[in-house]
Structures are given as C-alpha cells and as structure tokens.
Amino acid sequence: MTEAPPPEAPVEAAAPARGFWARFWDSDVFWSYRHNPVAVVSSLVALTLILAAVFAPWIAPHDPFNPATLQLMDGFTPPGEAAMSGTVYRFGTDDQGRDLLSTILYGSRVSLFVGFAATLFSMTLGVSLGLFAGYRGGLADTIIMRVADVQLSFPAILIALLIFGVAQGVIPPNKQESMAIWVLILAIGLANWAQFARTVRGAAMVERQKDYVSAARIMGVPGPAIAFKHVLPNVLGPVLVIATISLALAIIEEATLSYLGVGVPPTQPSLGTLIRIGQRFLFSGEWWILFFPALMLILLALSVNLLGDWLRDALNPKLRQ
Amino acid sequence: MKIQRFAGLAALLASTLMASSAMAETLRWARASDALTLDPHSQNQGVTHNFAHHIYETLVDRAVDGSLTPRLATEWYVKEDDPNVWVFKLRHDVKFHDGADFTAEDVVFSLDRARSENSNMRQLHSAIASVAAVDDHTVEVTMTGPSPLYPNNLTNTFVMDKGWSEAHSLQSVQDYAAGEDNYAVRNANGTGPYILESREVDVRSVLKRNEAHWAETKPQVTEIIYLPIAENATRIAALLSGEVDLVQDVPVQDIERLKNTAGLKVETGPENRIIYFGYRMDDKPLKSSNVADKNPIADPRVREAMHLAIDREAIKRVVMRGNSLPAGVAMPPFVHGWTPELDAFPAPDPERAKALLAEAGYPDGFSVTLDTPNNRYVNDEAISQAVVGMLGRIGIKVTLASRPVAQHSPLITGDNTDFYLLGWGVPTFDSAYIFNDLIHSRNGHFGAYNPSGYADPALDAKIEGLATEIDVEKRDADIAEIWAQVQRDRVLLPIHNQLLAYAMKDNLTLAVHPENQPLMTMVTYGQ
Secondary structure (H helix, E strand, O other), rough: OOOOOOOOOOHHHHHHHHHHHHHHHHHHHHHHHHHHHHHHHHHHHHHHHHHHHOOOHHOOOOOOOHHOOOHHHHHHOOOEEEOOOOOOOOOOOOOOOOOOHHHHHHHHHHHHHHHHHHHHHHHHHHHHHHHHHHOOHHHHHHHHHHHHHHHHHHOOOHHHHHHHHHHHHHOOHHHHHHHHHHHHHHHHHHHHHHHHHHHHHHHHHHOOOHHHHHHHHHOOOOOOHHHHHHHHHHHHHHHHHHHHHHHHHHHHHHHHHHHOOOOOOOOOOOOHHHHHHHHOOOOOOHHHHHHHHHHHHHHHHHHHHHHHHHHHHHHHHHHHH | HHHHHHHHHHHHHHHHHHHHHHHEEEEEEEEEOOOOOOOOOOOOOOOOHHHHHHOOOOOOOOOOOOEEEOEEEEEEEEEEOOOOEEEEEEHHHHHHHOOOOOOOOHHHHHHHOOOOOOOOOOHHHEEEEEEEEEOOOEEEEEEOOOOOOHHHHHHOEEEHHHHHHHHHHOOOOOOOOOHHHHHHHEEEEEEEEEEEEEEOOOOEEEEEEOOOHHHHHHHHOOOEEEEEEEOOHHHHHHHOOOOOOOEOOHHHHHHOOOOOOOOOOEEEEEEEEEEEEEEOOOOOOOOOOOOOOOHHHHOOOHHHHHHHHOHHHHHHHHHOOOOOOOOOOOOOOOOOOOHHHHHHOOOHHHHHHHHHHOOOOOOOOOOOEEEEOOOOOOHHHHHHHHHHHHHOOOOOOOEEEOHHHHHHHHHOOOOOOOOEEEEEHHHHHHHHHHHHHOOOOOOOOOOOOOOOOOOOOHHHHHHHHHOOOOOOHHHHHHHHHHHHHHHHHEEEEEEEEEEEEEEEEEEEOOOOOOOOOOHHHHHEEEO
C-alpha cells in the first residue's frame, strides 16, 4: 500500500487518472476485506461452491435428475468403493443408486436458486413496502408496519409452512410437482420481507428529513421518484447486509422445508431433501448419505453468513478504525 | 472382610433381581403411533384395534394361519332350518373388568352399536337384519340373505358391557370425524386379559394384568406400558438405550444393526398386505400426460410394457434390503384364492417393453405423474422412486408426487389420480375383500379404492355373487376365473408383500403377527 507516485507527476494530478480497479483496491470496504482473513476465506469458499453448483452439468460425473440413468443395484455403495456395476463413486451412492457427488452438486443448485430467488423476492417486496411506509408515513405506515410486527412474532418457518399448505390446497394436484419450486420461493420470500421493510422504513424516515429531499420536493419531483431515485440509494447499505444474511437464512429455510418433506420432489432433491433421506440411515451405518449433503449445507450457509457479518461491520461507520 | 461383604451384597442383589423377575414382568412396548380412540366401534384402524384387543374381546378370533378360533363365542353355526340365521354360543363365567357378568344382552347391545350410524365398523355388519338373545348364552344374528362368510367380519368387533355403557350414555358411537368425545374414548371396561390403568393420549398408557380373566393360562407380562414414539430414529434409539423392551415398527434399514447388537433380537415374518401400483385404464385422456387426446395406459400393450419394465428383485434387494416377497398377483399368500402360478412374475425385459411401447404407437414413450404416499408403507416413497427410474429406462417419463397418506388416500377415493401406489391388507383372508374394493367398478358399496375406470358388468356380477354363494367349489372356481381375468387385463401392477419386523430384548420372544396385531399375552420370557 505504499503509494509510489511517478516522479514527474504530482500526486494530486495523478489521483483522478487512476483506474476503477485501483480505486476499488484502495476503497474502505475492500481495505477491510483484504485485512480480514475470515472474509477472504469465506468468500472464496462461497464462490467455489456457487460456481460448482452453477457449472454442475459440466462438472458432475452423472446426471442424478434423470431417473432413467440410475442403477438401483448400485444403491448404498460406500465412498470410493466399486459398486455392483463396477463404477467407483467418490462420495458413495444413496438408497436409489444416485452418485452422491453429482446429487449434491445438482442439489445445491436447487438450494441456491431457491435461496437467491426468495431473497430477491423478499428484498423487492420489503424494500418497496418499507420505502413507501417510511416516506409516506401516516395510515399506510401504520398498517404496513403492524402487519410486519405481527409476522415477525411468528417464526419464519411457520409462516412458510402456512403459505405452502394454502398453496397445496389451491393448486390442482397434477400441477403441484411442477409448481413446487415456485411455491417454495413464494413461501420463503413472503416469510422474510418484514426485516427488509423495517430497516428500510427506519432509514427512509431519517432521510426524509434531510435537505436534499426537501430540495427535490421544492423542485417539484413527484413523491415516488424522490423515494426510489434519491432516498433508495442512501438506504441500500443496510439492505445489502440483510440481503446477504437472509440469503443464508433462505437456504436454511429451504433445507428445513425439504427436510420436513414439503419442499421439492424427491426425484429432484435439494440439500434438505438429501439430509432427510440420509437421516434414515444413521443407525444402519451408511453415514455418507447424510454426511456429505450436511457438510455442503453447513459450508454454504456458514460462508455466506460470515460474509454477511463482515459486510455489516465494514459498512458500519461506527466500527471503522 | 471386604470381599465377604461384597459377596454378601452381590447375593442379596441377585436374589432381589430374581425374585422381581419371577413376580412381575413389565413390558415397555413402543410403536410409531397411538390408538386413535378407545371407543371400540369408532375407528376401523389397525393400531387402534391392536391396542383395544388387550382390553376388549371379540366373539371370534383369527389364528396366525388365518382360521377362525373361539374367543367370547365358543361355537357358531348356521341355524338348521333357516340359512339366514347365525347362532353364537357364548362362553360361561366371563366377567367384565368392573365385575359385571358377560351375557347375551351385552352381545346384542354391542352388535347393534357396531352397526349404528356413527360406527366405523358398519360395513362389516351391513348384512344384519336383526340380533336377538335366545337365552343368557345364546345369540341369534338374522341376516338379510345367506351370508356364509359373516363370522369372518367379527374379528375386530369388540363386546362392551350393556349396563356400563348405558350408565355412561354410550349408546351412540363417538363420531371421530366430527371431533366428538364420549366417556369410552379415555375409559374402558372390557373382558380382556388387561385392564386399563392410566392413559395419556400420544404419550403413555398403562395396562395391568386382569387376574380374573377366563383364560386358563395367565400371560407372563403383568404390566404393559405403551409408548407411542413417532420418529423412527428416536424409537430405535430408545430400544438401543434400554428405555423400551419391544419396538413393533422397525424400519428395514435398522434391522441388520439391531440384529448385531448384543442383548437385542429381531423377529421377522410376512404381513398380510400387498403393495401394488394402480392406474387409470379407461379411454379418457390422463390428466397428467403429454398425450392429450387418448389414454396410453388403456392400450394393453402399454400395460404389459410397464409390467416388463419393473425389476422386483432389485427393489427387494436394495430398497427393502431383502425384507419383502416379490409378487406377481395383487394378493398376499395368506389369502384364500392364492396360487403360486398366479404369483409368478416375468423377469424384467426392458427391450421387449420398449418394442411393445413402439408397437402401441409410443416409440418415444409418454409422460405421467405418479402419486405416492411417503409415511404409510415400508419405504413407500423409495419404491415409487425406483419405479420412476425403471419406467424411465423404457421411455415413460414419470413425475413423482409424494404426500403424507392423509392427503394421498383422497386422490384415490376421489378419482384424482392417473397412477398411484397403494398397499392392501386383507383382514378377511379372502379374495372377495380384494375384488370388492379394488376390482369391482365403482358404485355404492363397491370399488371404493378403484379409480382405474375398469368396468366389466359380467365380472362385477360374478364378484357380487361371491358373498352369497354357498357352494364352496363353485365359489372357488369363480374366484379363480376372476383372478385369471384380472391378471390377463393387467388391472393392477403388484410389487411385493411386506415383511414385518419386531425388535426386542433377547430375553423375551414375540412372533410376528400377519395382520400386525400381536397380543402381549403371547410374549414369553427366558432365552
């Protein structure tokens, strides 16, 4: 970090010419990232897992979502041993003869997709409602925030289960399987919007009093435009933190729902479904069916969570050295 | 000195242990679920009856081989001059737990109660015209027509005390579906070998041996503590840690581990229950298929192809870990009408299956949704998953829809499924029970579990005739003919018969009961 300015040019003149990456490298946030080994390691782990999941069809040795390719007789093969068909499975196989390594890669795709989509959904919903409530105030604020309060007094998983149950009743039985993943996203998203709404509303109420908002209003900028164009960018910091943490939460919630057997169909298992299946074989000695999916889930949730923790500290002005 | 004292202590300890084991045997019995109610006519359900059999008794009982044996009735016969009347001679010197005498009036009351409006046992007694007491120990049941098999329907119909029931206003049966409650739901007064001492629903029930019971040999178990533990792993852990003595519902994957654990043993045996797949086979298009203008399964070649795609031995070996009897007919070997020839099944032949599909006009297969329960039968969801793979290999793309049995059953009874897994137990040990509900086209009392759309009036008439046919040979011939047609038309796709496993401490023995209704009176102690 010892800046060595070129001998001819004065330092002041050189500063604006520096590239985006150089400025990024020197930014407060990235400086804190570079000096935080936990953040570096967890981001590397998260990135690796996410990339592995995204490129699963090219990396995975088998396609576990195509039931026609499964060899039932290869079921329960321990890791690294040759199965009935002669194939060696690095992480072993489950009770259906599925290669666990491939199944985990494909399964974390499902988990991550549901996690990202649900977080995006709850973020969009929560930020819009929070912004509206905070900027508008009055009756709208009261109604939205009381709903959020009531919802926060229930565990998120209970609300997700409730939404899932209602959806099961509304959707005709022969459509349920193809809709399952979207219902899951809806359920988890609706269960988590309140955190976003609360934070954004608080920040928006503070911003509303500021001069730039008054200035915009005097210039005749319409309310929604002020809220989204001017107030929103100033409240995005905390939203980013909550989004990261709630991504980890959404992944865990998806796993919990699938573990309870209400999530995605068993022929397209997510990590939670795999753990539910593996848990049956704990006493019978087939430890790998539970161990590898659980390890994957822990690594994924932990790394995203630690990243969120670091981001919260990095964006908190009071904690800056 | 020290050694002497220790020896003395050990001897004292040993003598107390021996004395206690000779005097009282407490059996802690764990199952996956509790009896739904103690009102004996409110729920026709296996777990509920299993528990009730310890407190209440029936007129006739069923032996392990399926034959009827005397219980509260000592003999029964069709009245000589009237083929519509069954006569039951009752056991003498039987008392209810509260001391009241057991008489013919109690039987009349109980049979009338069992066929009253809210009773769940009603369909078993629908042929009764009237019940009358001839004397204190003789009852005559008048039927609406000849009913040669009627005593088979009595093995789960319990006898209550008329006086006790009237004192507690129990004339009408608890309406379980409506959430009704009555005195008999948590209290009981039967003639059975055990007396209800305390009951905490879904937690713990305690039964004490009935010292005044009529049977000559007293059961060795003097006290039963009944513990419902829903979670599989928790139930097995309770046995491993010595918290319970007997686990009735053992998951197949844990059998090997328990067998190899010192101090425990596992008894296995076949259950009187067939696991099979059914499908819609009429001409209406399937609801869940990509073939929208017709029903591919209506073509017999497609059904044949599905049968040839299934590898039953692989399911037995991997999914069931050897704990099943693969089957070629949808009928357990216990059932009257079963033959080894019917039960034979072809070796899987995916190539021939593909050729048949192509011949039927589906060279690329078709898609369909398979509905499966995931908490009812042994590894039900895993069986369905395996079948999805096997059908996938011949080109039939199956989507699996997995639900708890409470949501799965209505799909079948409500005609809302194209392809489904179901298990069928046969409490009467007779083919007619299978035909009535699974093969007969759906109308009135018949075809409650037949969403196949299969309808053949001649076959229906033949099935209905079985109930009143007195000529045994003619009846057997009819049963064989019906099965031949069912097998020819591939109405059902049978997979296997379940094996049951009970795990217990190795100082006690309890044999597997084919209907999964073991009585703790059968438990014996000693290696």
